[in-house]
Every structure is written in structure tokens, then in C-alpha cells.
Amino acid sequence: MTPVLELTGVAARYRGARTDVVSGISLAVRPGESLALVGESGAGKTTLLRLLLGLARPTAGEVRFDGAPLAPRDREQMRRFRRGVQCVFQDPYSSLDPRRRVGAIVAEPLRSLGLDSRASAAPKVAAALEGVGLPADAAERYPHEFSGGQRQRIAIARATVCDPRVLLADEPVSALDVTTRVKVVELLAELKRERGLTLVMVSHDLSVVASLCERTAVLEHGRIVEQGTTAQVLGAPGHPYTRRLLDSVPRLP
Template structure:
């Protein structure tokens, strides 16, 4: 059964339609790539999936139940189970706060855990992304871009969500660090059954991480299927153009 799903979703800004009859879903342990050039509607779809915008047509379903922002109990459960990682690890972390408070923020804001329980959850999340506990007393400016993105991922998984929405999570990183973060996301999926929807311009990252790919053009799905089929046998001219621009990634990463 799908955990998070769009069914025939449409959205417009004024008279301009930016998402038109989009259907997609993700199940436990699955990774879905959402690709397309700028203006294709990817960010709007992410906002719909996060419950930050309400579709004008169609619906957003969480565990088969239509998302309703007026239902506080449903939204609290939704917020705990659907988390996000943003593109820029430099701007997504508050520079005035120590890492322990940054990672614990979802626990505080959602009222999930406090005190010793929260501290244990924070330490577990930091360990899960491959960082030592001593990072917790430091500040974001003391870390590299790759380390900051690991911290952002720790913040996203500290509430033990079932779905992670990743908005260009590796595009601001150098190539080697990009591979390491992709491998981290793969490991988290294997170990926890985390579902992932990744919005990306970078089809090479999607190829490395996602089983299914959805191709958007002008707010509509123009192609969808297994990532292998979409990348190796695209059916539309638009998808073929995207695939032709895939860069090659190194075959094996080195340590940061």
C-alpha cells in the first residue's frame, strides 16, 4: 500500500496552471525520482506532498486518507512521518544554533520527545548518518558541505519518519561527496524501510538511487516507469533530451 500519494492533483497560480492531473505514489522502502527542467512543476508537487499547498483538483493521500490541514491529529501524525531535506546545506541550518538543537528541532516542534529520550534520539540520528557525537556541541559553520547535508539528513530522520522528500539533496555538493550522500540515503532505505521521493534535475543521481522515475513537462507527467526503462529506452522526445545530458559519475567514492 502506498504511504504518500497524489491522485489527479492540479494546482494553479492565478490563471496559470503549474500542475495538471499528476498522479504519483511511494511505498515503504521505495525511491521515486521526480525529474524535469526548471518550471516543470517539481517544487509545486513537493509543496503539495508536504501539505504546504492544497491541490485545486485531485487529492493528497497519507496512508490512504485524504490530507486535511484542519484535522490536527492527522496533520501531527503526517508531520512526524513525512520529513524533508533541502537543496542547500549552507542555508538550511540555522547558523546561530548548535547541532544538538538543530537535529532535535522536529522532536521539540512535534512534541515527540524531551529530555533524555530526545538526547538519545538525536545521538542515534547523528550516528545513523555517519557522524560522531562530538559534532553536537559545534555550529554549522564548522563543517563542510557534505557534513552539513548529513546533519540535515539527521534532523530529517530523528523523528523516525516513513517518508523522506528530498529537494535536490546533492546538487550543491561536489561529485565525490554527492556519491557519498547518495550511498547514505541508500543505506537508510535498506536499514529502516524509509520511502523516498527525490526531486532532481540530475538524472545521474536519480539513476543511482531510484527504482522508479516520473518525468514532468509543463506540470504534466509525460513519462513514468522503472528508472531503467526511462533512462535506457525513453518513449518521448522530451525524456530523450533529458537523458542525453546525464553526466558520468565516478564508479567508487573516496572518503570526505
């Protein structure tokens, strides 16, 4: 099966930097699977997510979408890519424009991709909000009228309103309290199961990874040191760095 997203020998370096942020990365994401990227802060997880989103370009290697090299100047390919790959960001407070009503925020991908007008987008927006457990009248309200968990549900509705094939999530529950975190994880699992979504998630929370992701890749200093099924990687880690990550998880005495 052709991977929907693939990194082959990828390296990336930020402008003005003398060393690569990530290097030698080879990673395949197959349709319908869920993959976690884990590691300490600064390991390169978010940079990999930016590469997969097409927001950063590699200095070496190749990013592929449906088996073809991702070409930012190919307008037709990028239109298919933007419709097929959407993202949920970490902070539900800063990722939503406070000046716009929720309906306009959720409809933004439909309008920017030319899929719907404002009028024809309304039923899809209502369905997307209902799909994440929010009432349709939420569309008429502003982000500040919602809690953090509800805002993240709005962000997920925005990301899924155009029926993407892939959802990339950057620490989607780290800014939420424990109870809300569980509910959002359950929502992501439900959306994945019902829609057949492919999920790539950056997370520090190994319990979230264990409950949501089938595969895990562990990054240390910009390199993948271990990858495989989550049960293998977290249950019987083969690399010392992975073992240190697991040992650092707080446990009740």
C-alpha cells in the same frame, strides 16, 4: 498495497497566477519504494514535493496519506503525517539555523512533535548523528564549523531522528562537490536499505536517479509525460522529452 502518499488528478496554481503550475497529476508512492521526479527547471517538480509535504494545497484533485485525504485542519492526522513524512532541502547552508547548536537543530522534530523533552532527546540525537557518520560531539558545535557535505548529513540526521516512514528530498546533492555527492548518495541508499525508508527525490542529476531510485516520473510543463521503473524510463524512454533529457547529459568525448 495502499500507497503511503498519493496524488489523484491534482492541479496547483500559485496565488495571482493565471495558469496552473502543475495539472492532471496522478502519482502513487508505495511503502519502501524510491521515486525520482525529474525534468527541466520550471517543470513543476518542487511544486509536487510541496504538495506531498502538505505545504501547498491543490486547486483540483486530492492528496492522500495512507489512503485518506490529507486534511490540514485534522490535527491528529497532521501530527501522524508530520512524524511520518520528513524533508531534506537543497541548500545545506541555508537550511540550518546558524545561531543554534547542531544538537538543538537535530532535536527540533522531536520537540515540535512532542515526542521528547530536551533531555530525553539527547540519546536519539547522538544516535542520529552517528547514523549519518558524524561523531556525537558534533551536537555541541555550530553549523558554520562543518563542510557542505557534513551540513547535509546534519540535515539528514534532523529529518530521520524521529524515524519517519517517508523522506522527501529536494535536490539533496546538487549543492555539493562530486566526491561529497557520491558519499551522500551512498548514505541515503544505506538509510533506505536499513530502515525501509520510502524515498521521493527531486533531481536534475540522472546518474543519481539511476543509482538511487527504483521508479522515475518525468515532468514537462507541469504534467507527467512518462513514468515507470527507472530502468525503463532511462534505458528505453518512450517519450521524446525524456529522450531529449537523456541526450542533454554531458558525456566525455
